Structures are given as structure tokens and as C-alpha cells.
Amino acid sequence: MSSSTGDWPPPRAFWTDTLPEKTAGMTSPYLFKGVVPASAASAAAVLDGFAAIRRAHATGVEITANARVYVGEEERPELVDTVLAADGWPEGGFPAWMQEQVGAERFSLVVNTLESVSPPLAEGLGEFLGALIDGWGVPAGGAELVAFVGNYSGTAFGVHEGYENAFLTHYGPGTKDFYCWPAEEYRKLTGGDAPLCGDYTWLLEHGEHFALEPGDALFLPERVFHVGRQSEFSVSVAIPLYTLPDAAIARAWIAPDLLAALLASDPDTDAGQPSPMQPLTAGPDDLARRLAAVSAAALTVAAQQAPAAAEQHAHQRWHTVLSNGGWQQTENDLARDEAATAFASAALAPGTNVTVRAPYRLMVTGDQAFLRGLEAPADPAVLTPDLVHRLNTGPTPLPDDPQVIAAIRTLGATGGITVTTKPEETE
Numbered sequence: 464m465s466s467s468t469g470d471w472p473p474p475r476a477f478w479t480d481t482l483p484e485k486t487a488g489m490t491s492p493y494l495f496k497g498v499v500p501a502s503a504a505s506a507a508a509v510l511d512g513f514a515a516i517r518r519a520h521a522t523g524v525e526i527t528a529n530a531r532v533y534v535g536e537e538e539r540p541e542l543v544d545t546v547l548a549a550d551g552w553p554e555g556g557f558p559a560w561m562q563e564q565v566g567a568e569r570f571s572l573v574v575n576t577l578e579s580v581s582p583p584l585a586e587g588l589g590e591f592l593g594a595l596i597d598g599w600g601v602p603a604g605g606a607e608l609v610a611f612v613g614n615y616s617g618t619a620f621g622v623h624e625g626y627e628n629a630f631l632t633h634y635g636p637g638t639k640d641f642y643c644w645p646a647e648e649y650r651k652l653t654g655g656d657a658p659l660c661g662d663y664t665w666l667l668e669h670g671e672h673f674a675l676e677p678g679d680a681l682f683l684p685e686r687v688f689h690v691g692r693q694s695e696f697s698v699s700v701a702i703p704l705y706t707l708p709d710a711a712i713a714r715a716w717i718a719p720d721l722l723a724a725l726l727a728s729d730p731d732t733d734a735g736q737p738s739p740m741q742p743l744t745a746g747p748d749d750l751a752r753r754l755a756a757v758s759a760a761a762l763t764v765a766a767q768q769a770p771a772a773a774e775q776h777a778h779q780r781w782h783t784v785l786s787n788g789g790w791q792q793t794e795n796d797l798a799r800d801e802a803a804t805a806f807a808s809a810a811l812a813p814g815t816n817v818t819v820r821a822p823y824r825l826m827v828t829g830d831q832a833f834l835r836g837l838e839a840p841a842d843p844a845v846l847t848p849d850l851v852h853r854l855n856t857g858p859t860p861l862p863d864d865p866q867v868i869a870a871i872r873t874l875g876a877t878g879g880i881t882v883t884t885k886p887e888e889t890e
Contacts, residue, residue, distance in 0.1 A: 497679065528579050572611075573619070579793045592789040602704040603705070605792060611699045631691075631700075633677060637696055638674055639692070640692045640693060725764055726757070788824065811871060817871055820880065826851075835877045839874060
């Protein structure tokens with residue numbers, strides 16, 4: 464089954480009506496034909512992103528984006544340095560170049576966090592993500608771009624389960640054959656949840672088959688088992704939506720911060736006083752009683768403070784994700800760092816036109832400004848709602864106001880502001 468949205472990015476009605484209808488309420492895979500225009504994303508743009516990773520490797524810059532190389536279903540970490548350090552490929556010659564580097568006819572290259580090394584893809588597919596957020600909702604952990612590049616006969620991880628909702632976009636030039644199984648059916652067929660590698664051709668006839676062509680987008684619901692296969696070189700990009708479990712967020716961020724503050728034990732405080740030596744003959748009971756009392760007291764206060772801590776965390780997470788265009792927060796973001804460096808060298812003067820880089824968003828709340836996933840101090844009397852709106856919607860000239868220019872300079876350190884024209888260019 465297939466369908467086309469007809470518009471780019473897909474309109475709000477697609478997310479509120481079409482997608483739920485075609486996917487049985489976001490529970491079944493569905494192929495949307497011709498969704499992604501070449502102007503938004505392409506195989507060439509993906510390879511340019513990989514070239515940026517190679518550039519960072521050559522200059523020794525630490526980045527979060529990474530590449531993995533597979534031959535068949537075997538991950539080959541020793542080949543990563545080879546493909547990162549080798550001379551570049553000739554125009555249109557990437558498949559042959561990659562075959563030469565890995566010493567095999569069929570290969571798979573997987574690139575994670577592609578949005579942090581490819582401004583064109585972050586912007587182009589950011590339009591898709593922005594429409595998704597507006598029409599469907601916000602993934603609390605943001606989204607990521609994961610590229611699958613090669614002529615592999617099967618996904619290197621074998622038939623495996625996806626743990627989050629995702630869209631798989633395809634750019635060719637070859638066709639990708641994609642197979643999906645509901646979790647319950649997969650367990651009946653295989654006897655468990657483990658990934659299936661090796662010869663699983665017998666399983667394919669029991670799966671739902673989709674043929675992805677350039678521009679297509681496959682909706683892949685959470686907890687669906689799947690595998691991709693192809694006979695010709697092609698490039699696909701997955702967009703997983705990280706809707707983290709509430710318990711995981713509380714465990715990883717809220718609870719540790721709360722308890723660390725409540726159980727602080729500085730040596731110069733009562734809580735930091737050493738416990739007494741324990742008589743050997745008394746056993747551990749007294750120690751257990753003291754530890755229980757301290758733990759219970761901290762947990763009681765933590766329960767009282769939990770609503771305020773959760774509100775603070777949710778506020779920060781919400782604005783971090785939205786200001787970053789919906790993309791996940793990445794510590795070593797190459798594109799962000801390069802944009803910040805370029806802005807730092809720009810001369811700012813009254814009349815200089817600046818704007819927020821797409822797909823990012825400037826958000827000011829209280830005395831905080833959020834842009835491109837980073838936080839900066841803000842004076843709402845300087846960063847007024849009108850100025851924020853104009854920066855977000857297009858180039859706006861800087862006023863003859865040192866405070867505004869200083870605020871824009873501060874925001875530029877996030878990599879989320881760009882200069883479009885200088886004063887003399889508008890005269």
C-alpha cells in the first residue's frame with residue numbers, strides 16, 4: 464500500500480487525519496510515495512555529511528556524529544579509520560571508492576547524528592520534523608538523522624526491533640526492499656525477540672513488503688520488527704523520534720539531581736560528619752538503621768520537591784528540543800560549532816541584517832533565551848517579543864542599540880544566528 468501527501472512539508476491535516484487513518488492509529492507501517500523532494504534531501508547531501516565527518520577526522524576535531532562500517536553482517540571497526548583517512552572519492556564514484564577501501568564488493572555504511580554535520584539535511588528534513596511537531600507532537604528526546612548507505616543484501620543488524628516511531632526516507636538511486644513484522648507475529652514465527660541474522664529468507668514471505676523508491680517515506684511504528692534489503696547502491700535516512708519513557712527521564716535526570724542536592728555531604732556540615740566506628744560484635748544493624756533514616760528523610764523531602772523539579776526539567780527540555788528545530792541535543796555538534804565560529808568573526812553594526820538559521824528557533828522565557836538547543840541569559844526588555852518574532856521569520860536589520868547588538872552577539876555563540884547582508888549591501 465502507498466500514498467502521497469502531495470505537499471512539502473506535509474500539511475497539518477496529514478498528521479492529524481491522513482497518518483492516523485493510514486497507519487491504524489500509528490500502529491502499522493505505511494509507505495508514502497514521493498513525499499520528500501530532492502531540494503529537501505538527497506543522496507549527495509548525505510555523502511556531503513559523511514565528507515564533513517572525514518574533514519573533522521583529518522583536523523582532529525572531536526564530534527558526536529560517527530560512522531560505522533559493515534561487510535555483510537559483520538561490523539568492521541578497523542575499517543572506519545581507513546574510510547575516514549583515505550583520499551576522497553571522484554564525483555559520482557563513491558560506491559567504487561568504498562568497495563576499494565573495504566576490500567569487498569558489498570558494504571554498509573551507517574552514519575549517526577547526521578543532522579549535526581549536515582546543515583542542508585538539518586534544514587531540509589527539519590521542515591518535515593517541524594510539520595510533524597506542529598501536527599502530531601513533540602518527541603521529548605528530540606529526533607535524529609541516521610543514514611544507511613551501501614549495496615548490502617540485508618541490514619547489518621539482521622531482522623531487528625525498532626523501539627521508537629520513525630520515518631525511513633529513501634533517496635536511491637537503487638530501490639530498497641523493506642520487510643516488516645508485528646512483534647506478536649515475529650515472536651510466533653521465530654520463538655522470541657532476538658534479532659535474526661544469517662539466512663532469514665524463509666521469513667521474508669511472512670512479512671509485509673514495501674519497495675522504497677527515491678523520495679519515498681515509510682512510517683515505521685515503534686516495536687515493529689524490520690529489515691532492509693537491496694541489490695544496488697542506495698542511500699536512506701531514518702528519522703527516529705525519541706519519545707523517552709517518563710521513568711527513564713526521571714531516573715536519568717530528575718531523581719539524581721534531587722537526591723544529590725538533598726544528600727550533599729560537605730565535610731564542614733552536619734551531613735558530612737563521619738559515621739562512628741562500628742563495633743565488630745554489634746554487627747551491621749546500627750549502620751543499617753542510620754542509613755535507613757537518612758535515606759527515608761531524603762526521599763520524603765524529594766517527594767515534596769519532585770513537582771517543582773519535574774516542572775523545571777520539563778520546561779528546560781521542552782525549550783531545548785523546540786529551539787533546536789526538534790533535533791536531539793548534541794554536545795559536539797560540528798555544524799553548530801562552525802556556524803558559531805563564522806558568526807564570531809562577523810562585524811555587527813546598525814543596519815546589518817541577521818536572522819535565525821533554519822530550522823532553529825529563538826525562544827525567550829523569563830530571563831532565559833533558548834536557541835539551537837543552548838541556553839543564554841536574556842533581558843526581555845531587549846529581546847522583545849517583536850524582535851524575537853522578526854528574527855525567527857526572516858532577516859531583520861539591527862537597530863542602533865548597543866544592548867540589542869550585544870544580545871545578538873551573545874546568541875551568535877549558539878550557532879543559531881547568521882548574517883544575511885551588511886549595511887553597505889543594502890544602500
